[in-house]
Amino acid sequence: GAGVSQSPRYKVAKRGQDVALRCDPISGHVSLFWYQQALGQGPEFLTYFQNEAQLDKSGLPSDRFFAERPEGSVSTLKIQRTQQEDSAVYLCASSQVGTGFFEDGYTFGSGTRLTVV
Amino acid sequence: AQSVTQLGSHVSVSEGALVLLRCNYSSSVPPYLFWYVQYPNQGLQLLLKYTSAATLVKGINGFEAEFKKSETSFHLTKPSAHMSDAAEYFCAVSPPNTGNQFYFGTGTSLTVIP
Numbered sequence: 450g451a452g453v454s455q456s457p458r459y460k461v462a463k464r465g466q467d468v469a470l471r472c473d474p475i476s477g478h479v480s481l482f483w484y485q486q487a488l489g490q491g492p493e494f495l496t497y498f499q500n501e502a503q504l505d506k507s508g509l510p511s512d513r514f515f516a517e518r519p520e521g522s523v524s525t526l527k528i529q530r531t532q533q534e535d536s537a538v539y540l541c542a543s544s545q546v547g548t549g550f551f552e553d554g555y556t557f558g559s560g561t562r563l564t565v566v
Numbered sequence: 567a568q569s570v571t572q573l574g575s576h577v578s579v580s581e582g583a584l585v586l587l588r589c590n591y592s593s594s595v596p597p598y599l600f601w602y603v604q605y606p607n608q609g610l611q612l613l614l615k616y617t618s619a620a621t622l623v624k625g626i627n628g629f630e631a632e633f634k635k636s637e638t639s640f641h642l643t644k645p646s647a648h649m650s651d652a653a654e655y656f657c658a659v660s661p662p663n664t665g666n667q668f669y670f671g672t673g674t675s676l677t678v679i680p
Contacts, residue, residue: 453609482667489575489672489673490672490673491570491656491658491670491671491672491673492610492656492668492670493670494667494668494669497667505667508667540609540610542609542610555612555668556612557602557609557610557611558609559607559608559609560609
């Protein structure tokens, strides 16, 4: 597609519920990133994929967070047993570059705003 | 460790006035630097980037930024603010050859007063 698409745009979950957030990167983009943006904060790195391989998951805050990209295109971020502190905007970004430094930056999606009540 | 400091979480300027948004970074090696803009309910859009070429970088929408190694700064400027510039601005750094993630500042909200 023309841009990075994320769905749903908004999600309200009850505490303890599992959620799945979807990201459709730009077609042909090798690299995919997930970021978490809490209210009033800058985005913070969660995890990074190159094709289907998850090369860095150092930013995932707990083992309740899980991300996958099984065919190297669409990615899903899953949060199990959601907690109130998980409320944030989850941003997905993709880049054409496969390795090395992303000097062209990323293309971001519009994000999914998750509210845990 | 990488960090980015954006001085001033909120900046207000009059339409037509100079815009100055400050960004300082901490890094043992000069990183690559970016400015992103975020409009309400939208993702981040790349404004401009510094990748060790010219220290004065021109971006979209009339914005520019100057990399000053001695000051570890990468401030964003625009000579004349427009109402459409009202948005959240984020400075980000990415250390060369040390990883794939960006480190973002906490953002500066720009208000343009008519």
